[in-house]
Amino acid sequence: GAVVSQHPSRVICKSGTSVKIECRSLDFQATTMFWYRQFPKKSLMLMATSNEGSKATYEQGVEKDKFLINHASLTLSTLTVTSAHPEDSSFYICSAAVGGREGETQYFGPGTRLLVL
């Protein structure tokens, strides 16, 4: 089946630094990738939708200058948390979709746990 990887799986950083999270589709080309944030014991919150070669579409309330998304190829999207603060600590999950109806076939990565000290 389709596999999506994320790197790193866990990262601890100091406040004020930037952190880059990679999302890769390993055995398929993804037309669209999604980035989610999950708070402890809560559901997933969609942050942005990323299409290869174009600017990401951010959900309302998500700061595009703080959460930079780059979708460089059909197999790689990156999320950079700039000038991270403790409130950015969270579990970040990406998903990759194939086909025209992206919501129908979405494959999730294992998640990246970010802790900002």
Place this chain on the structure above:
Amino acid sequence: GNSVTQMEGPVTLSEEAFLTINCTYTATGYPSLFWYVQYPGEGLQLLLKATKADDKGSNKGFEATYRKETTSFHLEKGSVQVSDSAVYFCALSGRAGGFKTIFGAGTRLFVKA
């Protein structure tokens, strides 16, 4: 807009008990419905899905039927195991919502030996 409501947890069951996790939805048109499972410290895995009314999705002993008349997609399993302990998310995706996946709040299941 589209939304998903699922029963609050946690749900605690003994091994081999019957499981039901209720899920209802509000949507325009005919969305696809999903159940995802998240094991501790991991990402989401698709458990099962149904794409049209009266479809039954099934996997690993779990099943759910797309009921348009009651706008429901309840998850059931006849005999749970300790290894089923996880958080279960009901979700939908449809054309009216731009095919974005809308998740329910999640229901945590604990299965005791």
